Amino acid sequence: MRIARFSLEGNVAFGVLERDQLDIIVGHPFGEVERSGKLIPLAQVRLLPPVLPSKxxxxxxxxxxxxxxxxxxxxxxxxxxxxxxxxxxxxxxxxxxxxxxxxxxxxxxxxxxxxxxxxxxxxxxxxxxxxxxxxxxxxxxxxxxxxxxxxxxxxxxxxxxxxxxxxxxxxxxxxxxxxxxxxxxxxxxxxxxxxxxxxxxxxxxxxxxxxxxxxxxxxxxxxxxxxxxxxxxxxxxxxxxxxxxxxxxxxxx
The missing domain is CATH 3.90.850.10 (Fumarylacetoacetase-like, C-terminal domain)
Structure with a gap:
């Protein structure tokens, strides 16, 4: 599974990459990953650092x-x-x-x-x-x-x-x-x-x-x-x- 963090229209979320689309994750990926079923074309988002680490x-x-x-x-x-x-x-x-x-x-x-x-x-x-x-x-x-x-x-x-x-x-x-x-x-x-x-x-x-x-x-x-x-x-x-x-x-x- 490929998990991306992205920005779309000022909103930041995680998504599971499926070919050229992202299935938005409900919440965050630390634990059970829950997919929303809402798909967004990868070309429409800005990819962010996949995590924001404390260190x-x-x-x-x-x-x-x-x-x-x-x-x-x-x-x-x-x-x-x-x-x-x-x-x-x-x-x-x-x-x-x-x-x-x-x-x-x-x-x-x-x-x-x-x-x-x-x-x-x-x-x-x-x-x-x-x-x-x-x-x-x-x-x-x-x-x-x-x-x-x-x-x-x-x-x-x-x-x-x-x-x-x-x-x-x-x-x-x-x-x-x-x-x-x-x-x-x-x-x-x-x-x-x-x-x-x-x-x-x-x-x-x-x-x-x-x-x-x-x-x-x-x-x-x-x-x-x-x-x-x-x-x-x-x-x-x-x-x-x-x-x-x-x-x-x-x-x-």
Missing amino acids: VVAVGRNYAEHAAELGNEVPEVPVTFLKPSTAVVGPADPVFYPGFTHDLQYEAELAVVIGRMCREVPVERAADVILGYTCANDLTARDVQRGEEQWTRAKGFDTSCPLGPWIETDLDPADLGIQCTVNGEQRQLGRTADMVRSIPELISFITEAMTLLPGDVILTGTPAGVGPLNVGDEVAVTIEGIGTLSNKVFKRD
């Missing part, structure tokens, strides 16, 4: 080749950091090149959407707390990341976390293709099978420390091939079984 928990250096390309070792324990809710934007939304960086870079990632409140989740029960999966772009001010011990500014700036285009609930994330293109040219190509730590391991590790709420998002790391973006670039993240998330880079006025 985005991101994992760094979870692909060995990506860690190596930046001169880093694979860490003994997962490297985690937070992106605020204000970093989140949706498909086709503009992303803005921050004025404090000269090296904005893309990072294509599989995102996990949490379906219910959870804490101290055992690895073997991690699937029980997952609503589904979506595409993400962990936009990073690379020069700032290198220059500051904490990654808050480098990875948490406004529009640094595009998500979308929808949530896929029926998906095995163990071995999915991940691709990033810039202006149609392939820059990243990897598979989730190359993750150092699996999604259940990451959920268990993160929930040792914090409670995850419905709609919270975990970013699972990026494969090798990261690189720079310029104002005017169109960057697209495509994940097998989900779809494509595209955003254009703008200069903030």
